[in-house]
Each structure stands twice: as structure tokens, then as C-alpha cells.
Amino acid sequence: MTAPSFGPVHRAGDCHLARRRRCEHGVRQGCGRTHLDADPLVGQPLCADCYDYPGHVLWNAMAPALWKAFRDNLYHHLAARAGVGRSEVRTLVRVSAAKVAEYQKRGAVHFHAIVRLDGPDGPTTPPPTWATGDRLSEAVRSAAAAVALPCPESAAYSGGPLGFGGQLDVHPLVYGGGERIPDDAVAAYVAKYTSKSVEAAGAVDRRIESLAEIQALQVSPHVRALIATAWRLGGLPELRHLRLRTWAHMLGYRGHCLTKTRAYSTTYGQLRTARAEHARGLYTDWDDAAVAERAWRFVGTGHTPAEALIAAGVAEDLATNREVARAERMEEGP
Ligand SMILES: [Zn+2]
Ligand SMILES: [Zn+2]
Numbered sequence: 001m002t003a004p005s006f007g008p009v010h011r012a013g014d015c016h017l018a019r020r021r022r023c024e025h026g027v028r029q030g031c032g033r034t035h036l037d038a039d040p041l042v043g044q045p046l047c048a049d050c051y052d053y054p055g056h057v058l059w060n061a062m063a064p065a066l067w068k069a070f071r072d073n074l075y076h077h078l079a080a081r082a083g084v085g086r087s088e089v090r091t092l093v094r095v096s097a098a099k100v101a102e103y104q105k106r107g108a109v110h111f112h113a114i115v116r117l118d119g120p121d122g123p124t125t126p127p128p129t130w131a132t133g134d135r136l137s138e139a140v141r142s143a144a145a146a147v148a149l150p151c152p153e154s155a156a157y158s159g160g161p162l163g164f165g166g167q168l169d170v171h172p173l174v175y176g177g178g179e180r181i182p183d184d185a186v187a188a189y190v191a192k193y194t195s196k197s198v199e200a201a202g203a204v205d206r207r208i209e210s211l212a213e214i215q216a217l218q219v220s221p222h223v224r225a226l227i228a229t230a231w232r233l234g235g236l237p238e239l240r241h242l243r244l245r246t247w248a249h250m251l252g253y254r255g256h257c258l259t260k261t262r263a264y265s266t267t268y269g270q271l272r273t274a275r276a277e278h279a280r281g282l283y284t285d286w287d288d289a290a291v292a293e294r295a296w297r298f299v300g301t302g303h304t305p306a307e308a309l310i311a312a313g314v315a316e317d318l319a320t321n322r323e324v325a326r327a328e329r330m331e332e333g334p
Helices: 053-082 133-145 183-197 211-216 221-234 237-242 268-280 288-293 305-312 314-332
Strands: 094-103 109-118 258-260
Touching: 053 094, 053 109, 053 133, 053 221, 053 237, 109 133, 211 221, 221 237
Parallel strands: none
Antiparallel strands: 094 109, 094 258
16 A cells, blocks of 8 residues: 655656646756666656645554554445444454554555454454455455545645555465465565565654754655655644654655564564565675664755755745745735
8 A cells, every 4th residue: 555646757668748738937857867776866856846845744643544444444344345334244244454664765655555354353253244355355445445534734834635645555365275375485475575665765863853864864865855844844843743854764754674463373573574584685785674674764865055045945935935925824814
């Protein structure tokens, strides 16, 4: 499950799909080149002025709540598909899930999740016969599409409801014979998919203490803008509950990278081991804890201090624009 678009970014492969279109700043919406996956340009905005930095940071900050909304929806959507009541469904089936949060190259969190239906008492009881893999797949799609949480209210920014983007892959995890896949195999599956983007994210692995520190970070202008936006939004009293300054280095996301429902019998230990084993082939100097908890580490690209300052001012500019607009409205009267 991914975030929606916050603005056009360079894409891996052909980056010229919308090349003829230009934004209001005169920037083409594709660069015309073909990017390899490893190209540091992939995920960088085509126009930083157009990019919705506050929306991006707030989405990351709300990602745990979006996931929770998805899980609640999932019960409701299963109930609707099975023709049982919303309260009844929780007495018939239990949704068990393990998920891993990772960062796409653009710095938005996305989730890899394993979702399983158990009987009402968890994995020791079989799910009802109507709780089929197909029904679960359908319910996952519609439950994710239905997530819409209000954007946190702020004088500096007003965005529409927050939900998941259209990019959602659902695959059934069953052996040919239909028997249940062992938990360590599930852990290995998660590890395989999550370590794909291990080096693709873009942030730093320690807390940020000051705005000045942000300007000195060895990160891309895009990541710097995200961190600075989180820092600035974090200074707004109405957004204090999101603790954006504490989590600025995580680009606003304050959830855990690995979470699971209690009934999910794959343990953190199994996931950690599987991920560590998978990553070890690539990153020999990483210890297991670092792989599991901070699997996304960014090695920066070049930039100029001026770019950083422009990027860092994005949220402030938005706040100023809104204040000006509000003052104008006040002058005009009702
Ligand atoms: Zn490009
Ligand atoms: Zn633009």
C-alpha cells in the first residue's frame, strides 16, 4: 500500500511520459531520459516548487492511523461481502496481520503486509468457510481504497482527506495444495520484498536537533526539504500531537518499521532474522538490529546551500501565503 502522488517525480524506466506538459513554473513533467533503478534522480521531484511537501510529511505522519483505518475497514468489507453484520464479523473471524513499513525512493512510507484470516480464537481455530483467499483479496482492495482520514488541521496547510494511492498489489500466499505456509517462509517472503528498497529511502538515522543541522545534512535537496518541512510543521502548536520534530529524520513517520497483530505467530525474531539474513549478502557490516530497525539509510547526493534554503522555506511560504490570503479575505469582509 502506497501513498498518493504529491507531485511528479523522476521515474525508473522511461521518464518522459508527460514530457510535453509543463507546470506553472515552466518545468517539464518528465525529463526525457531513461533512468535505471539505482539512479539517484529516481523519486526526486521534477519541480520542487510544485511538490506538496507538507502533504507528503503529513501523510507519513498519519500512515500508522491510515493503516489502522485500513484494518478496521477490512472487517467491515469482509462483513459486507459475507453478508454478516459489522459487529458479528469480529466474533466469526480474526484478521491477523504483519506489516513492514518502508520508504519509497520519493521518501513516502509504504507498507508490505501479510494478512491472514483466522477463526475467532486466532490461528488455532479455522476461519469460516466464506473467508476465502479471493474474498480476502477483494476486501483488501476495497478496504484500502475506502481509507479517507481528515488531514490534520493547521493554519499552515489544508489538504484533502488522506488515503492510500492507487498502487496496490495483492497476491495470495498459498501453496498449490492449499496448505498453510509456515511462518518462517512468510518471514522470508516479507524480508525479500522489504529489503528491495533498503537503500532506496532518503533520510538520516538520528534525531534532528535544529534547523541549522538540517542545512548541513548530507542528503538530497528533496530529503532536506522533507526534513525541513517536518521541522517547520512540527513547530506549529496545532500539529504538536504529531511530534514532527522528533520524527523529522524519519520524514514524519513515527511508527515502527515492523508491527504485527498479537495473533500473528510470525515473531519479530523470525522477521528480524529473515531480513538480516537477506540483507547480509548485500550489507556485510550491518548488525542485525540496524537491519531490522533502520533498514533505510541514505547516502546523500550533492546540492547547494541555496537549494536547501529554498526547499526548507516551502512550508513557511505556504503558511505565509495562507496568512496573506486570510488577511485579504478579512479586508474584503464577508
Ligand atoms: Zn527523469
Ligand atoms: Zn512547478
